[in-house]
Amino acid sequence: MNPAAAPYQGNLQYAVDIVLCIDATGSMNPVLGSVKESALTFQQRLEAVMRDKGKAISQLRVRTVAFRDFGDNEDDAIEQTGFLTLPEQAEEFRGFLGGIQARGGGDRPESGLEALALAVGSPWESGLDRRRHVIVMFTDAPAHPLGGPHSALQRYPAAVPRSADELFERWGYAGSQEAVMEQSAKRLVLFAPDEEPWNEMQEDWDMTLHFPSKAGHGLEEFEMDEIIDTIANSL
Amino acid sequence: MTLPTEPASDPVPGRAAHAAHAHDEPGLLTLSVWTERRPGQGEDAEPLLIHHQDTAHGLLAVFDGLGGSGSATAWHDGLGEPRSSAWVASRLARLGTESWFAGQYEEHRARDPRVSTLPGHLRWLFRAFEPTARRSKVVGSMRRQLPTTLAALRYAVREGRLECEAMWAGDSRAYLLTSDAGLRAVTRDHTDETDALAQLVQDPQMTNVICADREFQVDFHRRDFTGGRYVLVCATDGFFGYVHTPGDFEHVLLSTLSRAGSAAAWADDLAATVSAYTGDDASLAVVALGYQDFAEVRRHMAPRFAELHQWTSAMPDPRDGEAMRRWRAASWDRYREEYEAWMPPLPGAPTESGPDEEPRTEGGGK
Numbered sequence: 001m002n003p004a005a006a007p008y009q010g011n012l013q014y015a016v017d018i019v020l021c022i023d024a025t026g027s028m029n030p031v032l033g034s035v036k037e038s039a040l041t042f043q044q045r046l047e048a049v050m051r052d053k054g055k056a057i058s059q060l061r062v063r064t065v066a067f068r069d070f071g072d073n074e075d076d077a078i079e080q081t082g083f084l085t086l087p088e089q090a091e092e093f094r095g096f097l098g099g100i101q102a103r104g105g106g107d108r109p110e111s112g113l114e115a116l117a118l119a120v121g122s123p124w125e126s127g128l129d130r131r132r133h134v135i136v137m138f139t140d141a142p143a144h145p146l147g148g149p150h151s152a153l154q155r156y157p158a159a160v161p162r163s164a165d166e167l168f169e170r171w172g173y174a175g176s177q178e179a180v181m182e183q184s185a186k187r188l189v190l191f192a193p194d195e196e197p198w199n200e201m202q203e204d205w206d207m208t209l210h211f212p213s214k215a216g217h218g219l220e221e222f223e224m225d226e227i228i229d230t231i232a233n234s235l
Numbered sequence: 236m237t238l239p240t241e242p243a244s245d246p247v248p249g250r251a252a253h254a255a256h257a258h259d260e261p262g263l264l265t266l267s268v269w270t271e272r273r274p275g276q277g278e279d280a281e282p283l284l285i286h287h288q289d290t291a292h293g294l295l296a297v298f299d300g301l302g303g304s305g306s307a308t309a310w311h312d313g314l315g316e317p318r319s320s321a322w323v324a325s326r327l328a329r330l331g332t333e334s335w336f337a338g339q340y341e342e343h344r345a346r347d348p349r350v351s352t353l354p355g356h357l358r359w360l361f362r363a364f365e366p367t368a369r370r371s372k373v374v375g376s377m378r379r380q381l382p383t384t385l386a387a388l389r390y391a392v393r394e395g396r397l398e399c400e401a402m403w404a405g406d407s408r409a410y411l412l413t414s415d416a417g418l419r420a421v422t423r424d425h426t427d428e429t430d431a432l433a434q435l436v437q438d439p440q441m442t443n444v445i446c447a448d449r450e451f452q453v454d455f456h457r458r459d460f461t462g463g464r465y466v467l468v469c470a471t472d473g474f475f476g477y478v479h480t481p482g483d484f485e486h487v488l489l490s491t492l493s494r495a496g497s498a499a500a501w502a503d504d505l506a507a508t509v510s511a512y513t514g515d516d517a518s519l520a521v522v523a524l525g526y527q528d529f530a531e532v533r534r535h536m537a538p539r540f541a542e543l544h545q546w547t548s549a550m551p552d553p554r555d556g557e558a559m560r561r562w563r564a565a566s567w568d569r570y571r572e573e574y575e576a577w578m579p580p581l582p583g584a585p586t587e588s589g590p591d592e593e594p595r596t597e598g599g600g601k
Contacts, residue, residue: 014438233303
């Protein structure tokens with residue numbers, strides 16, 4: 001290496017927090033199986049893709065929010081972890097994913113917006129350089145609107161806003177005062193059908209990528225490599 | 236003439252390439268550097284250098300195709316190689332900028348509203364290409380069709396006075412390198428974050444880039460200079476986005492200049508140096524006006540390099556994160572005032588500059 005370049009090497013790596021919002025209703029078996037299988041290799045695969053793009057990761061943390069439908073069964077509508085640091089807590093990550101069973105769901109809309117709201121409120125990394133706060137939504141269904149009758153249920157999370165507008169404010173936009181997401185760090189990656197609210201969100205919310213899927217097919221058309229590549233491109 | 240005319244080195248087939256070119260004649264020294272990180276996949280276009288001998292007008296420019304928002308395959312070249320939307324976009328912007336500049340000297344084209352302004356010409360060109368570009372399956376507010384940055388300096392020398400106009404979209408930059416105050420930016424990145432050190436630390440998303448599927452703008456900022464000797468620089472973020480502080484880029488420029496024996500050697504060393512530290516494709520264009528030869532440029536900048544080198548030699552061990560943070564902040568604090576002295580004002584900010592220094596925006600896109 002050229003000696004003059006030495007002081008600059010290894011500078012400014014990316015601190016990546018990822019929240020995986022996973023629809024765990026019955027039709028989602030295909031992608032759920034794929035995500036489970038990839039749990040232990042996720043970090044190496046993402047780092048490899050990032051390295052190929054010339055980006056190094058200083059810290060990778062993953063949080064999972066699995067969701068079904070408050071209207072069907074409020075007791076199992078949300079299952080979640082805190083942030084797990086990879087690779088150190090990869091076994092814990094795999095263990096949580098392994099315990100998620102694709103079941104239930106009731107009517108077609110699911111509680112995806114509740115999961116998204118919980119993801120937005122995550123305890124994101126705030127100290128390291130080049131932070132990336134990425135929410136990845138996996139679902140094959142539309143979502144119930146916020147503020148509906150489910151919000152009165154006893155186990156409905158108090159942290160979830162009562163309207164889509166309020167959730168949008170928390171996501172934020174350039175110059176917004178009420179955002180909880182950091183403007184330069186946030187990213188939203190949707191693997192979701194071309195239906196409400198996802199198809200509106202992909203244009204109205206900034207920093208969003210949407211990979212439209214076939215509704216009701218469990219995202220079976222997606223390979224894990226494609227998912228990781230899309231996440232890496234969002235960083 | 237379109238410069239450079241003499242390659243200092245050529246790409247090696249099958250390997251991540253670099254191309255460095257230089258031209259040195261009394262009164263006019265130019266060099267360009269282009270490097271790619273992955274063989275055959277470089278998403279920066281080769282820098283553009285044009286100098287019109289008869290009128291002493293010229294232009295230097297760089298173009299950085301954006302691989303994150305433009306990763307989809309847009310085109311297959313004559314050999315069947317897939318080319319990304321970012322790869323195509325930077326070349327298209329280069330072609331458009333060159334043809335626009337040439338058109339300024341052809342009366343009938345200069346009057347054609349489709350091509351008389353740079354953003355108008357780019358809009359026309361990008362829209363003409365877009366229908367043949369394949370659309371990505373991925374959509375969303377981050378996605379762009381044919382996204383690229385542009386940073387250019389158009390100049391004219393009249394009676395020892397330099398008329399200079401910066402034109403840019405995105406986060407590629409244009410500068411003037413001075414012997415007393417160092418590197419001074421004359422563009423302002425299109426990002427929400429406006430502090431150059433914070434931009435380094437955050438790597439923020441751009442708010443405006445040239446593309447085929449959205450509105451875009453090209454900002455203009457005109458300044459005139461006197462003094463007789465000028466060094467103009469345009470660079471993509473592969474050069475200045477992978478260093479510790481904004482001042483490190485100037486150190487790269489001057490350290491390579493100080494140890495080179497010719498313009499070609501300077502270009503070669505810049506290519507080797509940036510390849511060793513960058514994580515991205517990188518491109519750079521330099522035009523030095525009013526110097527007798529390369530040796531005079533080096534002599535002229537030597538005191539500034541000595542001063543800068545003394546500052547940077549105090550850098551702590553990069554593995555000590557807290558010490559590095561403190562040093563970065565202190566270094567930027569010392570460097571910032573001169574670096575920003577010729578920057579265009581922030582949008583909406585009151586300005587004390589005269590009418591010649593007012594930035595203006597020209598829109599484009601669909």
